[in-house]
Amino acid sequence: MKYKYTEKEYIEKDKRYIFHTWGFSPLVQMEGKGCILKDINGKEYIDCLSQMAGPAGVGISHPKVVTAVKEQVEKLACGMAWAVNIPRVELAEKLAKITPPGMTKFFFATTGGESNEFALKTAMKITKKKEIISVYLAFHGQTIALLSLGHPWHRVGMPTVPGFRQIPPPYCYRCSYGKSYPNCDLECAKALENMIQFGSYHDVAAFIMEPILGMGGHIVPPKEYFKIIRKICDRYGVLFITDEIQTGFGRTGKMWGIEHYNVVPDIMVIGKAMGGGIPVSAAVFKDELVAPELEEDPYHVYTNQGIPLSCAPASAVVDIVLEEDLPGKAEKIGKFWYERLKELQKKHSIIGDIRAKGLYIGIELVKDRKTKQRASQEALQVLQECQKRGVLFAISNKPGVGNVIKIKPPMVITEELSSKALQVLDEVLGVVEKHM
Numbered sequence: 001m002k003y004k005y006t007e008k009e010y011i012e013k014d015k016r017y018i019f020h021t022w023g024f025s026p027l028v029q030m031e032g033k034g035c036i037l038k039d040i041n042g043k044e045y046i047d048c049l050s051q052m053a054g055p056a057g058v059g060i061s062h063p064k065v066v067t068a069v070k071e072q073v074e075k076l077a078c079g080m081a082w083a084v085n086i087p088r089v090e091l092a093e094k095l096a097k098i099t100p101p102g103m104t105k106f107f108f109a110t111t112g113g114e115s116n117e118f119a120l121k122t123a124m125k126i127t128k129k130k131e132i133i134s135v136y137l138a139f140h141g142q143t144i145a146l147l148s149l150g151h152p153w154h155r156v157g158m159p160t161v162p163g164f165r166q167i168p169p170p171y172c173y174r175c176s177y178g179k180s181y182p183n184c185d186l187e188c189a190k191a192l193e194n195m196i197q198f199g200s201y202h203d204v205a206a207f208i209m210e211p212i213l214g215m216g217g218h219i220v221p222p223k224e225y226f227k228i229i230r231k232i233c234d235r236y237g238v239l240f241i242t243d244e245i246q247t248g249f250g251r252t253g254k255m256w257g258i259e260h261y262n263v264v265p266d267i268m269v270i271g272k273a274m275g276g277g278i279p280v281s282a283a284v285f286k287d288e289l290v291a292p293e294l295e296e297d298p299y300h301v302y303t304n305q306g307i308p309l310s311c312a313p314a315s316a317v318v319d320i321v322l323e324e325d326l327p328g329k330a331e332k333i334g335k336f337w338y339e340r341l342k343e344l345q346k347k348h349s350i351i352g353d354i355r356a357k358g359l360y361i362g363i364e365l366v367k368d369r370k371t372k373q374r375a376s377q378e379a380l381q382v383l384q385e386c387q388k389r390g391v392l393f394a395i396s397n398k399p400g401v402g403n404v405i406k407i408k409p410p411m412v413i414t415e416e417l418s419s420k421a422l423q424v425l426d427e428v429l430g431v432v433e434k435h436m
Contacts, residue, residue: 003030007040027387032060035413037392045387046421048409049394050273053214054246057273057317058326059410064316065276072312079307087311094318095284098255100264105285108306112245112271113141115281118300119267120145120206123239125299126289129205131163133195133238137171137216137401140208140243149208151216153398165199167191169213170221173353173364174372181222189228196236206267207233208241211257212355217396217404218362220355226261239266239289245281246360249273249321250411253331253358260357276317280310326411330358336415337361337407340422348429350375350436361407362396367436374403378432385428391421 005013010028028040037045037060050056058065072087079085088108096104107122109115124130134140134149141147147155148164168176170188177187196204207229213219233240242265247257251273254260258268266289271281304310320326338356341363345351352366365375365382382405383395394406405425409418 001030003040010040025387032056034059034062035410035417036060044390046391046409046417048407048413048421049392050408050410051277053394053406054251054272054408055275055277056410057249057251058276058320058324059412060277062276062316062320064320065278065313068313068316069278069309072309075308077307077309078304081301081303081305085306085308085311087308087315088306091306091311091315091318094315095282098318098322099284100256100258100268102264102286102288103268103284105287105290107283107285107300108311109281109283109302110279110304110310111141112243112269112281113143113146114302115269115271115283116140116146116208116241116243116245117143119241119269119283120208121300122283122285122294123206123241123267125294125297126291127205127237127239129203131165131200131204133165133167133192133200133204133207135169135209135213136166137169137213137219138166138208138210138243139213139215140210151398151401153400163201163203165195167195169216169219170225171213171216171219172222173355186222186224186228189225189232192229193232193235196232196238204236204238206239206241208243210243210245211247211260212252212357212360214246214406215396215398215401217364217401218355218360218406220357221261223261226258226263230263233266241265241267241269243269245269245271246408247357249317250327250330251358251408252360253327253334255321255327257357257360274314274317275310276313276320278310278313280306280314282306324412327358330411333411333413333415333418334358334361337418337422340419344422344426344429347426348433350378350429350433359408359411359413363405363407365403365405374400375436376402378436379403379405381432382425382428385431386424389424389428391424393425 011026030040037047092106139150148161172181242258248270268284341354350365353364355362365379367373367375396404
C-alpha cells in the first residue's frame with residue numbers, strides 16, 4: 001500500500017505537530033490483526049500489551065467489532081444522552097448478565113477516567129460525604145482529581161484535592177511494613193481502618209482500588225486482602241469502588257478481577273477492552289444505591305456519553321468474550337506464560353519477582369535479588385530491544401516502579417505466538433544482563 005509520506009516524514013511531522021505527553025517511539029503503526037501489529041514497512045510485531053494497557057483485549061480489529069462499527073456508523077453515530085439509545089440499552093442488558101450480583105445500573109462514558117470521576121462524584125452524593133481513599137502506586141485517570149489518588153509522579157506540579165488520601169498498597173515483594181506474607185497480619189489492609197479512624201475527618205465516602213495495580217507494576221494483592229477491605233468499608237459506611245478498567249472482561253482468568261477475592265463491590269468501573277479498540281467505559285452500581293431522586297438530578301453529563309458508535313462495538317465485545325470463552329483462554333495461556341517465566345527466573349538473576357493472574361503479568365527486574373535494587377534502566381533496555389526484535393511489551397516507567405515489564409497480550413494469543421515472544425524476551429534478558 002502506498003502512503004502519502006515516507007516513514008521518516010511521518011516521524012518528523014509527528015514530532016512537529018503532536019503534543020507528546022506519554023513518551024515517544026518512532027514506530028509508525030499502520031495496521032493489525034489479532035495479536036500482530038504491522039508498521040509502515042510491513043514489519044510485524046507480536047502485541048503483548050493489547051495496544052496500550054488492554055483496549056485490544058479481544059484482538060486488534062476483531063471482525064465482529066469491525067462489522068458492528070460499520071453497521072452502526074451508517075445508522076447513527078452520535079446521540080442525545082437523555083434520549084433512548086438502542087445500542088446503549090442492548091449493551092446494558094448484556095452487561096447486566098455478567099456483572100457481579102445486584103449490579104445492573106450503568107452510566108456510560110468514553111474513557112476510564114471519566115467513569116471514575118462519575119463513580120467518585122456519585123459516591124459523594126449517595127453518602128453525603130466528601131473524602132476518598134486510595135492506595136499508593138494506584139492509577140485511576142489523569143484528571144486533577146484522579147491524580148490525587150494515584151502515583152505522585154503523575155501529579156508533579158499539580159494541586160491535590162483536599163480530603164483525597166492514600167494508604168500503602170498490598171505490595172508483598174516490597175512490604176511497607178517490613179513483613180512477609182502470610183505472617184504479616186495483613187497490615188496493609190488494616191491500614192484502611194487506621195486512615196478512617198485517625199487520618200480522615202470521618203467524612204469518607206469511598207475507597208477505590210484496582211483488583212491488581214496496573215501502572216503501579218501489576219501488583220497482585222493477597223487472597224484475603226479485599227475481604228478485610230470489604231468488612232472495614234461496611235463497618236464505617238464507606239462505599240467500595242473497584243477499578244476494573246484494565247482487569248475486566250476476562251483478562252485475569254475471570255470475568256472481573258475482583259472475582260478472585262469472592263467480594264462484591266458497591267461500584268465497579270469498566271473500560272479499555274470493553275470497546276474492542278473503540279473508546280467506551282462505564283460505572284456500574286448496585287441497584288439499591290441508585291435512588292429515583294438521584295436520577296432526577298442532572299448533575300453529570302458528557303456529550304459522547306454512551307453514544308451508539310461506542311456501544312455497538314462494546315456489545316459485540318461482550319458476545320466475543322462469552323462465545324470465545326476469553327476468561328478461560330486467559331487463564332490457560334496465562335499459566336503457560338507463568339510457568340515459562342518461572343523457568344526464565346532460574347536462568348536470569350535479573351528477574352526478582354513474577355506476578356500474574358491470567359494474562360495480567362508483571363516481571364520485576366532487579367540489580368540484586370538480596371537488596372532488591374530496582375533495575376529501571378535495564379527494564380527500559382529490555383523493552384527497547386524486544387521492540388527491535390518484533391515484540392511489544394509495556395513498562396512501568398514511573399520513578400520507584402520503573403523496573404517492571406508488563407505483559408498483557410490480547411486474550412486470543414496462542415501458545416505458538418507466546419513461545420516466540422518468550423524466546424525473544426529470554427534472548428534480550430541475556431544480552432542486558434551481560435552489560436549490567
